[in-house]
Amino acid sequence: MLHAVDGVDFAIDGGRTLGVVGESGCGKSTLGRTILRLTEPTDGEVLYDGEDITRFSVPQMNAIRRDLQLIFQDPLSSLNPRMTVFEIIAEPLKVFRVTSGRDEMDDRVASLMKTVGLADRFSNSYPHELDGGRRQRIGIARALASNPRFIVCDEPVSALDVSIQAQILNLLMDLQEERGISYMFITHNLSVVKHISQEIMVMYLGQCIEKAPSEELFANPLHPYTRALLAAIPVPSLEARKKRKGAIKGEVSNPVDPKPGCRFAPRCSLVSGECAAEGVALRETCAGHFVACVKTGRAHE
Amino acid sequence: MGENLLDIENLSVIYRTDDAYIYAVNGVDMSVKNGETLGLVGETGAGKTTAALAIMKLLPERIGIVKSGKITLAGIDITRATEHEMEAIRGNAVSMIFQDPMTSLNPTITVGRQIAEVLQLHEKGKSHGEISRSVDEMMELVGIPPHRKNEYPHQFSGGMKQRIVIAIALACKPKLLIADEPTTALDVTIQDQVLEMMNDLKERLGTSMILITHDLGVVAQTCDRVSIMYAGEIIESGGVEEIFDGKKRHPYTSGLFGSIPNIKIAARRLNPIDGLMPDPASLPAGCGFFERCPKKMASCGQKPPLFAARGGGHVIRCWLYGGDARQGDGSWAL
Amino acid sequence: MPKGASKRGQVQMTWSRYRKSKLAMLGLVTVSVLFFAALAIPLFKDYEMAIEQDFSSRYQPIGAGHIFGTDQFGRDIFIRMVFGARISLLVGIATVSASLVAGAFIGAAAGYYGGRLDEILMRIMDVFLAIPNTLLAISIVAALGQGITNLLIALAISQVPSFARVVRASILTVKEQDYIEAARALGTSNARIIARHILPNAIGPIIVQTTLNVARTILNISSLSFVGLGISPPTPEWGSMLADAKPQMLQYPHLILIPGAAIAITVMAINLVGDGLRDALDPRLRN
Numbered sequence: 001m002l003h004a005v006d007g008v009d010f011a012i013d014g015g016r017t018l019g020v021v022g023e024s025g026c027g028k029s030t031l032g033r034t035i036l037r038l039t040e041p042t043d044g045e046v047l048y049d050g051e052d053i054t055r056f057s058v059p060q061m062n063a064i065r066r067d068l069q070l071i072f073q074d075p076l077s078s079l080n081p082r083m084t085v086f087e088i089i090a091e092p093l094k095v096f097r098v099t100s101g102r103d104e105m106d107d108r109v110a111s112l113m114k115t116v117g118l119a120d121r122f123s124n125s126y127p128h129e130l131d132g133g134r135r136q137r138i139g140i141a142r143a144l145a146s147n148p149r150f151i152v153c154d155e156p157v158s159a160l161d162v163s164i165q166a167q168i169l170n171l172l173m174d175l176q177e178e179r180g181i182s183y184m185f186i187t188h189n190l191s192v193v194k195h196i197s198q199e200i201m202v203m204y205l206g207q208c209i210e211k212a213p214s215e216e217l218f219a220n221p222l223h224p225y226t227r228a229l230l231a232a233i234p235v236p237s238l239e240a241r242k243k244r245k246g247a248i249k250g251e252v253s254n255p256v257d258p259k260p261g262c263r264f265a266p267r268c269s270l271v272s273g274e275c276a277a278e279g280v281a282l283r284e285t286c287a288g289h290f291v292a293c294v295k296t297g298r299a300h301e
Numbered sequence: 302m303g304e305n306l307l308d309i310e311n312l313s314v315i316y317r318t319d320d321a322y323i324y325a326v327n328g329v330d331m332s333v334k335n336g337e338t339l340g341l342v343g344e345t346g347a348g349k350t351t352a353a354l355a356i357m358k359l360l361p362e363r364i365g366i367v368k369s370g371k372i373t374l375a376g377i378d379i380t381r382a383t384e385h386e387m388e389a390i391r392g393n394a395v396s397m398i399f400q401d402p403m404t405s406l407n408p409t410i411t412v413g414r415q416i417a418e419v420l421q422l423h424e425k426g427k428s429h430g431e432i433s434r435s436v437d438e439m440m441e442l443v444g445i446p447p448h449r450k451n452e453y454p455h456q457f458s459g460g461m462k463q464r465i466v467i468a469i470a471l472a473c474k475p476k477l478l479i480a481d482e483p484t485t486a487l488d489v490t491i492q493d494q495v496l497e498m499m500n501d502l503k504e505r506l507g508t509s510m511i512l513i514t515h516d517l518g519v520v521a522q523t524c525d526r527v528s529i530m531y532a533g534e535i536i537e538s539g540g541v542e543e544i545f546d547g548k549k550r551h552p553y554t555s556g557l558f559g560s561i562p563n564i565k566i567a568a569r570r571l572n573p574i575d576g577l578m579p580d581p582a583s584l585p586a587g588c589g590f591f592e593r594c595p596k597k598m599a600s601c602g603q604k605p606p607l608f609a610a611r612g613g614g615h616v617i618r619c620w621l622y623g624g625d626a627r628q629g630d631g632s633w634a635l
Numbered sequence: 636m637p638k639g640a641s642k643r644g645q646v647q648m649t650w651s652r653y654r655k656s657k658l659a660m661l662g663l664v665t666v667s668v669l670f671f672a673a674l675a676i677p678l679f680k681d682y683e684m685a686i687e688q689d690f691s692s693r694y695q696p697i698g699a700g701h702i703f704g705t706d707q708f709g710r711d712i713f714i715r716m717v718f719g720a721r722i723s724l725l726v727g728i729a730t731v732s733a734s735l736v737a738g739a740f741i742g743a744a745a746g747y748y749g750g751r752l753d754e755i756l757m758r759i760m761d762v763f764l765a766i767p768n769t770l771l772a773i774s775i776v777a778a779l780g781q782g783i784t785n786l787l788i789a790l791a792i793s794q795v796p797s798f799a800r801v802v803r804a805s806i807l808t809v810k811e812q813d814y815i816e817a818a819r820a821l822g823t824s825n826a827r828i829i830a831r832h833i834l835p836n837a838i839g840p841i842i843v844q845t846t847l848n849v850a851r852t853i854l855n856i857s858s859l860s861f862v863g864l865g866i867s868p869p870t871p872e873w874g875s876m877l878a879d880a881k882p883q884m885l886q887y888p889h890l891i892l893i894p895g896a897a898i899a900i901t902v903m904a905i906n907l908v909g910d911g912l913r914d915a916l917d918p919r920l921r922n
Contacts, residue, residue: 023488023489023490023491024459024488033816036820038816038819038820061822062822063822065820065821065822066822068820069820069821070816070817070820072813072816072817074813077812077813077814078812078813078814078816078817079814079817080814080818080831080832080835080836081814081836081917081918081919082835082836082916082917082918091818091821091823091831092821095821095822095823095824095827096821096822126918126919128918128919131345131346131577132345133577139817142817142821146821161344161345161515162344162515162516162517162557162560162561163344163556163557163560163573163574164344164573164577165560165562165573166559166560166561166562166571166572166573166574167573167575169562169571170570170571170573173570188488188489189489189562190489191561191562192562194562195562195570195571228490229489229490231493232489232490232492232493233489233518234492234493234496234516234518234519234521234522235518235521235522236517236518236520236521236545236558236561237521237545238521238541238542238545241521241522248490248493248494249494251458251460251461251491252458252488
């Protein structure tokens with residue numbers, strides 16, 4: 001039995017962003033897809049406006065999909081290579097019957113392209129003819145087409161160059177301000193979520209191991225894994241080079257049939273006997289800051 | 302410049318496609334000293350990988366053409382070397398590792414054999430036992446227990462595979478290792494481990510390295526000198542201290558630093574560089590960065606800037622800094 | 636705002652990409668000439684001329700009177716060839732279209748839905764695939780009885796498995812792409828996902844298989860005619876002309892070379908069209 005995501009609880013308020021951080025295999029993408037029911041959960045509920053959408057029928061689900069959208073990591077593979085930019089952005093309009101008539105659709109596509117900063121002249125281009133940043137803008141325009149209220153952003157800038165990354169992050173933040181969209185922002189890069197999220201959740205092997213308001217998490221990371229993640233980010237300054245400490249050992253283990261106890265224990269520098277004991281629950285150490293660690297959690301209580 | 306392991310002078314590479322010439326590398330000068338690590342930084346399409354492939358002489362045949370320039374590696378003129386001579390140079394004098402460790406290894410051959418193959422190819426006359434010992438040694442060097450040498454690539458994680466790729470590249474103790482985005486496909490904590498190992502190996506083996514990356518953070522952690530590429534040209538070059546102290550920089554370099562989300566600074570918005578890199582099939586007449594430059598002057602669009610020396614080997618190719626770093630004899634003071 | 640990526644615009648773009656390939660154009664011209672000749676021949680020549688025997692002018696060589704000479708029954712080979720093209724092309728294209736539609740349905744369903752449906756459908760296809768194509772067609776004709784309709788049915792059925800396999804395989808590779816998930820996230824119906832997002836991206840191997848099958852069908856008709864289950868004499872058909880000419884092959888090589896060359900040229904032209912179409916339909920290969 002593969003436990004991709006295990007007993008994760010969280011809530012996202014309207015117009016806000018939850019950052020979900022973790023390394024490959026931690027289940028962050030599965031989490032995002034489960035919320036949108038692109039992967040069916042084994043157990044648990046996803047409440048949207050108070051209703052459990054895991055119990056929705058297919059037509060019910062399709063009806064609310066216009067509110068819940070997804071932006072992908074790889075902008076090229078998430079765009080149909082046989083469709084032009086216009087067709088890709090018009091697709092959700094057709095599927096949800098948002099517009100009536102050809103002219104209205106043309107206008108909507110044009111205004112969406114303008115919103116995400118794509119010039120008109122690209123409307124008949126194919127995705128492969130454009131650069132990564134523009135491709136990602138198409139993906140964003142497609143997600144925006146149905147006027148969603150919630151967007152899962154799955155590593156939307158990881159495949160882009162730094163200068164383009166910043167453009168896209170700023171665009172996503174502007175859209176949130178203008179339209180009050182909520183984001184779940186999935187990434188492996190803690191420094192990226194810092195700017196965009198109000199709250200951050202760190203995942204390890206399918207479990208949430210720390211959750212806190214963004215500033216609190218960066219100011220006061222408690223879980224040894226969160227600290228290791230922060231320490232591992234290569235900082236573009238030479239001071240950091242001098243005071244480098246050793247990298248954490250080992251690699252993420254296999255999420256098949258996990259053992260009880262803390263899943264980070266094999267790599268943890270603070271590990272002791274009690275870490276193998278059963279159930280390391282999330283504990284609130286101070287307002288809104290939750291951590292699942294026997295050691296650091298207690299020290300701060 | 303006798304102490305330099307690698308010298309590149311005025312290298313230009315074009316790609317010939319059906320309907321266009323793509324100017325991938327335009328007049329690049331570069332040098333690497335013995336034991337030094339040079340960071341080659343730039344965005345996708347800046348020409349970093351093309352420059353590296355030119356050193357390896359592995360540009361796609363009939364498509365990638367070295368238009369001008371001279372590449373001297375350990376005293377050998379690569380541009381004049383025959384394919385036969387290159388076979389001996391690759392692996393022995395220079396080795397290259399690529400971004401994706403998943404596709405660089407043959408899935409049907411055990412990792413031990415893949416390391417051994419390189420050794421057999423370049424160190425003929427070694428006995429079976431000697432090679433087997435060298436394989437163990439290499440695996441230990443990159444931090445993989447030698448008893449795993451009979452396993453296949455798919456049995457290793459991404460980070461482990463990249464370690465094996467590095468072991469293969471270093472098997473014949475090359476003088477120069479070109480690493481093309483070696484950690485980009487890896488997770489941060491694994492990237493950290495691999496970078497630490499590469500730093501350590503470099504010191505132990507005295508290998509020179511060209512580290513191709515888009516991540517200035519990685520450069521700060523590993524490199525001695527930095528060359529920043531933009532639209533096929535090196536626009537700034539210098540020691541890490543000069544580049545990272547931030548006092549005088551090329552506007553593009555400043556833009557790169559401004560784009561990085563920094564966990565140490567609490568800013569809500571980032572400062573990206575607007576626009577995109579010019580199309581390498583039709584480069585502008587003046588400075589390649591002109592269109593996007595926040596500090597552009599009217600004259601920048603007309604004439605490409607020359608290098609201005611800032612002292613200590615730090616040069617910036619920008620009209621803001623005026624000047625001309627060319628020495629009396631016409632060579633660059635790099 | 637250019638008024639949309641209209642369908643006409645796409646057809647034009649496909650055509651402009653297609654035109655760039657000289658070989659594809661050569662194939663298209665050849666196929667067009669064949670079609671035109673096959674359609675127009677009744678306007679100029681009587682069908683009777685293709686079947687009436689004239690023992691006074693047997694084995695005429697290639698020359699002025701009869702461009703391609705005459706056969707063992709004194710019939711004009713050129714006229715027989717052109718009338719024969721009607722049958723070869725008709726049977727080839729009709730059976731392949733029919734089996735393509737059926738095979739695409741089965742393959743798409745099996746590949747897209749997977750699971751038990753996939754297992755059941757593909758095992759059935761495997762059973763058909765285990766029997767050699769020609770043998771299968773022979774048994775079907777033998778069971779249904781001779782005649783051109785039954786021949787069409789037999790040839791169509793015998794090709795369904797090969798299409799189902801190819802369609803399923805291409806769908807499996809496309810299905811995993813992110814853009815399919817993107818379409819699902821939009822609540823796109825399964826039928827629309829298959830028709831709009833999967834099939835256009837899986838078209839390459841399907842087109843190649845189609846052209847190969849058209850070629851194979853033309854050859855299959857001749858095999859069936861040879862064992863007496865295909866087109867019955869005196870109906871002109873390339874395969875049976877080839878078979879009829881065998882005994883005189885050494886004395887009168889033109890009897891066998893002309894239909895042989897016609898089959899080879901047609902097959903090649905159709906393959907060229909297929910390759911050209913595959914490339915022209917792929918916007919990534921624009922240049």
